[in-house]
Amino acid sequence: MKESTDTICAVATPAGTGGLGIIRVSGPDVPRIAQTVTGSLPAPRHAALADFRDQSGEIIDSGIVLYFPAPRSFTGEHVLELQGHGGTFVLQQLVQRVLDLGARAARPGEFSERAFLNDKIDLVQAEAIADLIDSGSAAAARAAQRSLQGVFSQQVHTLQEALTALRVFVEAAIDFPDEEIDFLAESDISERVQEAERHVAELLEGARQGRLLRDGIVLAIIGRPNAGKSSLLNALSGEDSAIVTEIPGTTRDVLREQIDIEGIPVHVADTAGIRETTDRVEAEGIRRARLALESADIVLLIRDVSEHPEPEEALSSEVPAGTKTIFVANKSDRLPPQRLRALVEEDGSEQVWISARTGQGVQELRTRIFTAVGAAEQVDGSFSARQRHVEALKRTAQHLAAGRAAMDNQQAGELLAEDLCQAQKALGEITGEVLPDDLLGEIFSSFCIGK
Numbered sequence: 001m002k003e004s005t006d007t008i009c010a011v012a013t014p015a016g017t018g019g020l021g022i023i024r025v026s027g028p029d030v031p032r033i034a035q036t037v038t039g040s041l042p043a044p045r046h047a048a049l050a051d052f053r054d055q056s057g058e059i060i061d062s063g064i065v066l067y068f069p070a071p072r073s074f075t076g077e078h079v080l081e082l083q084g085h086g087g088t089f090v091l092q093q094l095v096q097r098v099l100d101l102g103a104r105a106a107r108p109g110e111f112s113e114r115a116f117l118n119d120k121i122d123l124v125q126a127e128a129i130a131d132l133i134d135s136g137s138a139a140a141a142r143a144a145q146r147s148l149q150g151v152f153s154q155q156v157h158t159l160q161e162a163l164t165a166l167r168v169f170v171e172a173a174i175d176f177p178d179e180e181i182d183f184l185a186e187s188d189i190s191e192r193v194q195e196a197e198r199h200v201a202e203l204l205e206g207a208r209q210g211r212l213l214r215d216g217i218v219l220a221i222i223g224r225p226n227a228g229k230s231s232l233l234n235a236l237s238g239e240d241s242a243i244v245t246e247i248p249g250t251t252r253d254v255l256r257e258q259i260d261i262e263g264i265p266v267h268v269a270d271t272a273g274i275r276e277t278t279d280r281v282e283a284e285g286i287r288r289a290r291l292a293l294e295s296a297d298i299v300l301l302i303r304d305v306s307e308h309p310e311p312e313e314a315l316s317s318e319v320p321a322g323t324k325t326i327f328v329a330n331k332s333d334r335l336p337p338q339r340l341r342a343l344v345e346e347d348g349s350e351q352v353w354i355s356a357r358t359g360q361g362v363q364e365l366r367t368r369i370f371t372a373v374g375a376a377e378q379v380d381g382s383f384s385a386r387q388r389h390v391e392a393l394k395r396t397a398q399h400l401a402a403g404r405a406a407m408d409n410q411q412a413g414e415l416l417a418e419d420l421c422q423a424q425k426a427l428g429e430i431t432g433e434v435l436p437d438d439l440l441g442e443i444f445s446s447f448c449i450g451k
């Protein structure tokens with residue numbers, strides 16, 4: 001724990017004008033600043049009406065003052081909130097007054113960082129605050145709230161405790177080299193590590209779901225020119241974002257739209273149709289289409305069924321191995337209804353029949369995308385998580401597996417002990433008990449000011 005010697009100050013409400021504007025101050029100088037600006041030291045944790053005055057005693061604004069003496073505050077330090085009117089100029093004057101009294105402007109995320117350094121919240125919770133503020137759907141907001149309440153951290157702690165118990169056991173055994181082999185070999189150590197591995201796998205799955213809610217997935221629509229890619233983008237987004245014409249080669253750049261499927265943000269990329277071309281602009285578009293394909297989590301491979309009754313083998317070889325592909329049979333409205341029914345009935349493949357023009361089948365396609373994402377039925381019950389949490393859990397799993405293998409195959413107790421130690425470190429990075437260089441700066445600098 002690090003004692004802050006300086007006092008920080010920032011506007012906590014968004015820039016621009018609004019009914020209220022709130023200034024937050026945190027640090028050792030808060031009592032003096034509060035007393036000077038409002039005329040007296042406010043009663044702790046009581047809302048009071050006060051005049052906020054400048055150096056010459058002139059009223060800058062009147063509003064509510066809130067004083068939280070350390071350590072019972074968000075940051076764990078003395079905290080002052082001045083709730084005035086939300087005018088840009090008024091707030092600026094008030095901030096300037098506080099700065100003149102010795103505070104300095106807060107860096108992005110610095111209040112949360114102090115809360116973390118003073119053990120008010122752990123790193124997962126600090127990140128959850130940012131995720132809650134940035135959440136783009138009700139499901140994402142609920143997940144962030146659950147992380148903020150400690151749902152994720154609690155599970156990490158439970159695992160930490162299990163690993164500590166294992167380490168104590170293994171390290172005690174290797175302290176007695178003569179008996180080590182028998183002692184460890186005869187124990188159920190391997191099963192116990194396996195049990196921890198199962199728990200990590202569960203947590204990893206939860207973290208993956210949480211990351212999905214936060215970051216979403218990238219979906220690329222590819223196909224021949226005129227297959228209806230741009231029409232499909234418009235049908236999925238419900239907007240007329242992409243130009244649709246009967247001229248092949250209309251789309252020449254990658255067009256991106258964000259849609260929401262059951263609370264998961266899906267970043268859809270509409271691309272230029274892939275074909276041989278001598279047109280330089282179109283060729284560049286096709287090059288970009290292939291790039292979009294590289295970074296996609298899911299690919300929609302769409303074709304015009306009135307032109308190509310069979311799925312496109314040639315194009316599917318463009319999709320990188322391991323990327324999920326959903327085959328989309330478009331323009332089904334162009335087939336006579338009876339023929340369409342017959343085709344769908346005898347269709348043993350997984351393709352989805354749609355008409356981007358009439359909207360037929362588009363809802364089913366959304367459901368298929370949702371399933372392909374690997375989202376649990378109830379993303380709602382999950383907690384929010386980030387890529388770095390997923391990475392740390394993966395490393396934890398790898399160390400446990402390696403340690404167990406060393407034990408099973410070579411009875412190497414000291415290797416298992418080392419892997420358990422590394423696994424625990426990886427877990428500690430999630431909540432911030434173990435801090436690799438620069439991790440803190442990296443995390444908090446992406447926060448907004450006043451948070």
Ligand SMILES: Nc1nc2c(ncn2[C@@H]2O[C@H](COP(=O)(O)OP(=O)(O)O)[C@@H](O)[C@H]2O)c(=O)[nH]1
Nearest residue numbers: 226227228229230231244245246331355356357
């Ligand atoms: N009948 C019918 N026409 C469609 C459908 N989808 C697209 N089209 C038409 O096919 C042409 C090419 O569509 P577009 O979305 O620009 O295809 P892209 O080149 O793959 O982006 C346009 O004239 C669209 O109106 C569909 O489901 N049914």
Ligand SMILES: [Mg+2]
Nearest residue numbers: 229230250251
């Ligand atoms: Mg197009």
